[in-house]
Each structure stands twice: as C-alpha cells, then as structure tokens.
Amino acid sequence: MTTDKELFIKMVLDMWNTRVQQTDKLLTELSDEQLLQEVTTSKNRGIYLLGHLTATHDQMFRLLDLDNPIFPDYKNIFLDNPDKAILDIPTINEVKQSWTNVNIQLCKHFKLMHANEWFQRHTSVSQQDFEKESHRNKLNIVLTRSNHLGYHLGQLILLKR
Amino acid sequence: MTTDKELFIKMVLDMWNTRVQQTDKLLTELSDEQLLQEVTTSKNRGIYLLGHLTATHDQMFRLLDLDNPIFPDYKNIFLDNPDKAILDIPTINEVKQSWTNVNIQLCKHFKLMHANEWFQRHTSVSQQDFEKESHRNKLNIVLTRSNHLGYHLGQLILLKR
Numbered sequence: 001m002t003t004d005k006e007l008f009i010k011m012v013l014d015m016w017n018t019r020v021q022q023t024d025k026l027l028t029e030l031s032d033e034q035l036l037q038e039v040t041t042s043k044n045r046g047i048y049l050l051g052h053l054t055a056t057h058d059q060m061f062r063l064l065d066l067d068n069p070i071f072p073d074y075k076n077i078f079l080d081n082p083d084k085a086i087l088d089i090p091t092i093n094e095v096k097q098s099w100t101n102v103n104i105q106l107c108k109h110f111k112l113m114h115a116n117e118w119f120q121r122h123t124s125v126s127q128q129d130f131e132k133e134s135h136r137n138k139l140n141i142v143l144t145r146s147n148h149l150g151y152h153l154g155q156l157i158l159l160k161r
Numbered sequence: 162m163t164t165d166k167e168l169f170i171k172m173v174l175d176m177w178n179t180r181v182q183q184t185d186k187l188l189t190e191l192s193d194e195q196l197l198q199e200v201t202t203s204k205n206r207g208i209y210l211l212g213h214l215t216a217t218h219d220q221m222f223r224l225l226d227l228d229n230p231i232f233p234d235y236k237n238i239f240l241d242n243p244d245k246a247i248l249d250i251p252t253i254n255e256v257k258q259s260w261t262n263v264n265i266q267l268c269k270h271f272k273l274m275h276a277n278e279w280f281q282r283h284t285s286v287s288q289q290d291f292e293k294e295s296h297r298n299k300l301n302i303v304l305t306r307s308n309h310l311g312y313h314l315g316q317l318i319l320l321k322r
Contacts, residue, residue, distance in 0.1 A: 004280075007296055008169045011301050012304070119165075135168055140172050143304070144176065147308050147311040150312040152315055153312060161203075
C-alpha cells in the first residue's frame with residue numbers, strides 16, 4: 001500500500017529523472033563545438049548553461065542537508081557570475097563529467113531518503129518559518145529544480161541545428 | 162491543520178502559478194514584433210510557442226474532466242502541426258487573449274477542486290491502469306504541464322534583446 005507521501009515523492013522524482021535523462025540524451029547528440037556556441041546571438045553559451053545546471057544541482061547537497069558540494073568552484077563561475085565574466089572556466093569535457101557525477105551522487109542519496117525526510121525543512125528555511133510554511137520542504141527543492149532544469153533544457157535544445 | 166494532500170497541492174499549484182505569472186510578465190515586456198520573430202534562426206516563432214502553450218493548457222480542461230477546450234481550433238494549428246505549416250493562424254493579439262483566458266478559467270476550476278479530486282485519475286488513463294499507477298492523477302497533469310511551461314518560457318525569454 002502506497003502512502004500519500006510516497007505517491008507525491010514518486011511524482012516529483014519521476015519528473016526529475018525524466019528531465020535529467022532528456023538532458024543526458026541531448027548531450028550525446030550535441031558536439032563539443034555546438035556546446036561552446038551561444039544558444040542564440042548574445043545569449044548564454046551551452047557550456048555555461050550546463051555548468052549553471054551542474055552548480056545548481058551541486059548546491060542541492062547542502063540544501064537537502066546531505067553533503068557538501070562536490071564542485072564548490074562552480075558556484076562562483078556558473079551561479080554568481082554571468083557567462084563570459086570569468087575567462088578561466090573548466091573545459092566542456094570537465095563540465096560534462098561534473099554534470100553526470102553530481103546527478104549520480106544526488107540519485108544515490110535520493111534512494112536512501114525516507115518518506116518523512118522529504119517533508120522536513122530544507123536548510124535555507126528557518127525552523128520558525130517552516131512551522132508556518134511547511135511547503136518549504138526538501139521535496140519542494142526537487143520540484144522547483146526540475147522546473148529550472150526544464151527551463152534551461154528548452155534553451156540547450158536550440159543548439160541542435 | 163493541513164493534510165499531506167493539501168500540502169502537496171499547494172506545492173504544485175505554487176509552481177504552476179509562478180510560471181504562469183512569469184510568462185504573463187514577459188508578455189508585457191515583449192513587443193508584438195518580437196513575438197512574431199523566431200527564438201533563434203530556423204526555430205519556432207514566439208507566436209507559435211505562445212499558441213502551443215495555450216493549446217496545451219486548453220487541453221487540460223478535458224484531461225482534468227472539467228470542461229471542453231475553449232479554443233478547439235488551436236489543437237490543429239499549435240499542437241498537431243509544427244510552426245509555419247499552417248499559414249492562416251490567429252493574430253498575436255488573439256493568441257495573447259486566448260492565453261490569458263484559458264489560464265483564468267483553469268484557475269477558477271482549480272479553486273473549486275477538492276483535495277481528493279486532485280488524486281483521481283486523469284481522463285487519458287484507464288481505471289484499470291490507474292489502479293496500478295496511482296501517480297497518473299490530475300495533480301500530476303499540473304506538475305508536468307508546469308514543467309512544460311518552464312521549458313518554453315526558457316525559449317520565449319530569448320526574444321528579449
């Protein structure tokens with residue numbers, strides 16, 4: 001018998017896994033040359049968007065109280081600064097490997113989490129606020145980050161010519 | 162006291178409302194001329210993407226067993242056919258009005274739905290399949306369509322120059 005909580009967790013993790021798999025598939029279809037291009041004139045490059053997604057997912061370890069980020073340098077390059085502001089960035093192969101690595105590690109943690117744990121507060125909301133706003137839980141981080149991934153996947157796919 | 166179901170409905174509807182509001186805001190910032198352009202060379206035009214989103218949301222009335230679509234003609238133009246395949250399409254002002262209209266009507270229906278109703282099957286899954294796959298419920302339609310909206314919003318925003 002599936003509880004309500006287990007059902008919601010499945011709905012959210014299904015959406016997450018679908019978008020991660022679609023992004024992985026797209027990465028097998030795009031050349032490194034394409035990933036170094038802007039998605040359209042004067043907008044972000046593919047490598048920046050993939051680094052941005054990797055950095056966003058890497059921050060989830062801390063938000064979900066699981067671990068430290070695996071690639072702490074990515075935050076400055078791909079979250080705190082816009083594309084082309086920092087010249088010395090990882091290579092496209094390094095970013096692709098980091099992307100895969102972060103998602104594999106997140107997936108491992110997700111599998112070990114108990115249903116009740118998903119409905120506990122995430123680390124950027126205080127206990128006091130959480131008592132009034134219980135929707136600000138760990139599962140909501142995965143829900144919103146899946147949508148964030150969808151947003152940038154819609155941009156990355158434009159690199160297919 | 163909020164039940165698990167009510168909490169999860171809030172999480173999903175918050176995501177939906179956020180993306181609809183962000184799209185509405187973007188539409189106030191883009192000129193009609195911009196919306197008639199392709200998001201990047203040889204890709205969909207803004208008007209097509211907005212029509213596609215409107216048609217997708219309009220189909221939700223039936224999927225959620227609420228009503229008939231308001232703009233049944235949109236399905237053929239913006240869902241069953243790619244951009245530029247059909248020459249005689251609504252004007253940008255008509256598409257913008259339809260977009261607003263569909264979302265207002267959906268929102269009205271959402272407010273009247275009871276918590277349990279959200280966890281009933283949507284109309285494209287059979288009762289038999291639903292017994293084994295209870296995640297294929299009405300709320301999951303809103304969850305996946307919010308992500309679909311995020312995907313195309315990420316493209317529409319590229320029209321801002």
